[in-house]
Amino acid sequence: MRQPGRYVAVPAVIPFKPRNPKSRLSCVLDQDERERFAQLMLCDVVVAAREAGCDPFILATEPFRFGETPVVLDDRGLNEALNDLLSRTPGPLLILMADLPLTTPDAIRRVLSTTADIAVVPGRGGGTNAIFLPRADRFRVSYYGASFRKHLKIAEEAGLSCKVVDSFRIHTDVDEKEDLVELLIHGEGLSRAYLEELGFSITIEKGRVGVERKREGSAQTP
């Protein structure tokens, strides 16, 4: 991005927890289903990153294979693992969360096209869903809680200019049942197809949009 005329794919790291992920979806998905669903969301993110011209790789908390996408194993906490990676990365790096199944190549390209020292996309509820660092070793991350504010502060303290990228596709992380509404309305990838396969659909009650799951063999709601 920084060398006109020379194109180098930006590495994109996607942290991933293979085992027992997305526990806040336990009310509608059992553990096997959550693991499969999380992998398919990851797949949607990997495909979007690749189409945007990135070289995605997975940072996994335990041994995990994911087709031909490289997997780096690191069983430390998210911040420790990522900050170690950043400190060893003098070039560009995109950090993308794995639960962003609405992400599109266009949205990622808007993140990568920043002319600031950092581009961030906030997640709903104060989190940080994407960070692009043209020079990764100048930054450190601090996830959990209101991480978006923390990341703006870290950038400011390091004297780095920061661009907040305005994308609902990257803003929308899928953690809870009501987030599935967004995926069923806007998703186009494997994770949305899996939800439909499991019997999920949109409901409208008193003008409010929700989701329901019709289980095989169970009575259909009218």
Added chain:
Amino acid sequence: MRQPGRYVAVPAVIPFKPRNPKSRLSCVLDQDERERFAQLMLCDVVVAAREAGCDPFILATEPFRFGETPVVLDDRGLNEALNDLLSRTPGPLLILMADLPLTTPDAIRRVLSTTADIAVVPGRGGGTNAIFLPRADRFRVSYYGASFRKHLKIAEEAGLSCKVVDSFRIHTDVDEKEDLVELLIHGEGLSRAYLEELGFSITIEKGRVGVERKREGSAQTP
């Protein structure tokens, strides 16, 4: 937008219900506060629209004055009032909801810059938060429920090309207590300042971000 070299401000209609608005915020705001809060969100939207080069006006369900911003009174339902307006508007029109206090001029400019027959910005939960129509009389709206899908379908049936604009700032409508988190984190206008004046602030419990309201004279939480 359609006539290079000739600049004409795009009219932007903002529907607004002055009395007893935002009832889902009753758990944290009384009626007077909700009316004031709704007006300040409206003000934030009007300012952003004006800065983006629009001519905003308000479509109100009952008599209402709002500084120098024109107010059109129409006590019919939202769809009926807007569709009547659309049918009489052969030129461009932007429809913006009044509860989008994170809206920025940049986000609106991205909506206005579409080359499609319609640009829409979905709201969280299946709604439609902005619609830009370079030729308004070719379209009709159908709000309530999963209106985003309905609007895509209406466009398709009318043979109109449609661009979905990717903006979390216009995607984020403020209806419920948890939406106030977004305003406290990302807002920069009058409605955010009012929340702070009322004693609202961000809380973090078990890593989850929420809001609390400290009322004057009440004991401070530790």
